[in-house]
Amino acid sequence: MITSKYFKEDEFNRCSPSCSLQDMKQTTISKLDTAREVAGIPFVLTSAYRSPEHDRSKGRSGTGAHTIGRAIDIRCNTSRNRFLVVNALLKAGFKRIGVGKTFVHADDSETHDQEVIWLY
Structure with a gap:
């Protein structure tokens, strides 16, 4: 069973067909919990697991890190x-980060390029 210290099941139910915390990888959630603790601010998830459909x-491609339970997007509305x-x-061990105007994407996919930061 996938567990999280900071995040509740309903924060992962954002797609159709239904998605849940149980669709995520525990290693990803553990890193997310560590990052939340290090940051010291609440994280609002805007996306996590997405079914390929x-x-x-x-x-989108239907084959990205979100579709294998290894990616999350966090709302960020200020530069601070x-x-x-x-x-x-980064301190929690994520090596793939995307920065958008209103969110930050992080994933720990092992099949995509490592140690990268990109802009949306």
């Missing part, structure tokens, strides 16, 4: 929070 319905989140994600 849901991913494709939004015009963005810094705190990115810093904490």
